[in-house]
Amino acid sequence: MKMYLRFLWRCFRLSFVGDWRYYAWMLLLSVIVLLGLNAYAKQLVYGLVTTGMTDQVSWGLYIANFTYLVGMAAAAVMVVIPVYIYGRRELHDLVIFGELFAVVAIIMCLLFVQVDLGRPDRFMHMLWRFNFPVSMLTWDVIALGGYLLLNLHICGYLIYCAYRGVHPSRRFYIPFVFIAIAWAISIHTVTAFLFVGLGGRPFWNAAIIAPRFLASAFAAGPAFIILTLQVIRRYAGYHVGDDALKLLRNIVTIALTVNMFLLICELFTEFYADSAHIVSIKYLFFGLHGHYGLVPWIWTATVLNSIALFILYLPFRRSLRFMNIACVCMIVGIWIEKGMGLVVPAFIPSPLGELVEYQPTLNETLVCLGIWAFGLLLYTIFVRISVPVLTGRVTADDASESHSVPR
Template structure:
């Protein structure tokens, strides 16, 4: 084991100039984020642009997005373990690693949004279980992290011994991970959905929309990450696996746009008093002779990106070309990131309970802290990939060198 750990550390620190440059950039961004966060701890959340009128902002926007990325690992788990689709089965572990990365980022985003991380102690001491949805969110997020870390650790442990994993052990993990993946985004949706004083969120369609958009953005991120991984490393990811993920995105994106269109129709056709948040999102609101429209450009960019990406994914010729497929993936990430982020969180507070309209955009502190958390996630995933590949190739092993052989990934 000691020799294995030494070999592992040697593989982690070994790399070309591009690898060292990448790690250096991530460390610099993490350092900048940490400095900005300590300033926030010292001076308080006043350094952010969140106020009483808009008390959730950029941190929770990113949290909502990455919960969807984490949940999307189920898009690889089902065809891999249930239907034994070989191309997906060869890369499912890398998808589970993305889930681990995303959940850790979600936890960090919640911590920085608290103001003081010690506030989490109150949840532990007075959980109000099962009435508090916040407690349920803590349970499902940490549970999902444990499930995916268990799967990744077990598969790599067996690979380090030159053996394939046993389905008798993986089946309970798989059967638990599938409903759990849906639960993490469902409970997150219920956090908004259960707030009756916020009509923009208080709709039963929020949870299905969350799931549908998660099954678009998560796999889109996976496609891009997998292509980068196979270019800069020796990991074997087939085109067939990537094309199958792209096909699944097309179906999910169609459902996501349908649900979004249904919500838009309901709000604008009924033209009730609760139209204000949606009106603010798409056209802006007039109050006191001032036009409040800071989110309008972002909303239309998101809608354009989502519709265009759906059209590209829907056409097999476009979907099979890597240029147009990658363009569509980027557009989905941009569109869903805006739609589920600032386009979901901020309008829920507009107007506030006193009718006031506060135009929120993140401060420099929020942007830098969030960038630091993104860099933490990227660093975690880089190191996981750097560890997993040599284990799969048999370069890192817990068996004697003279008995080693190249083992298959699955």
């Protein structure tokens, strides 16, 4: 126990040490976090009127980011599956980076839900009157909470074992890895059901939403991991083989292809039948009665995703630079698709046919940026700690050595 506390203390100390680039990066993130915190404090005082949301469009950027990040968290399994199911042992350590990423994404999800609440001080009411299993939101709370604990356990255990220099006992983590794989699929499915289950919103009330969620998440998530692995390789001095990146690239290619296919299915079903149900999607892609708020967004997303797909199917995808361009395109493209493209249009027009558009405010945007910066800050710290531990530069032995030195 004492040793474990000491491990935590040293992790804490480690997170404050680095070269000037590390300090600059952390300072930048901290400033953005504080700006976000400041914006959130204003929101707490004056209410959600500080956001662009209205009774007509009652969910906006917060829920959009939440939805996107649930997908990012779920996508961590795409790094895990090849290692444990297909036995690609050489990628073993990458699992930790994937799962740390999942932990951070879930924490950001919880923060996005928290900032969306009108009465965050009453969050504890969830514990006293939990409308389970009827409300899908309670399922989501369980799914996200469970996933967070599972991943914390797996990464924490593996890193702590590396710190102590002992071989991790398979019994203590392999079962959890397999549970986490199934759980990852479930978190995103449950999040999709949150929207799909509403009969009064035809735009969401479609079976294709859950599969599309998974496909797009399994494209954007590993794309993000591809980029972070390259950053880790370059700046943290941790060896990441090109093989790992290629494997992830293949996953991304397949997932993005499926996502685009499902998009075509969706567009065909809606527009060919041309029934009254398509007003929202018409508004999204082409605008309605002179309102075009989401049209530039969705076409940007579609074009970015198409560019990414195009690059991934051509020979020059082998070049890391082009692969990175594709990754950035789809991270942004899918973010728009899930946020402005999925959450917002379901509210436009309103159930009574009123056309009220949604425009995020600066305050709301700052809160979002603050949470993203906080997530990156956390991930940077996690990587900062785990790299020296995993490479054996910080171990329990040298701690006990230094312990013998009198203070």
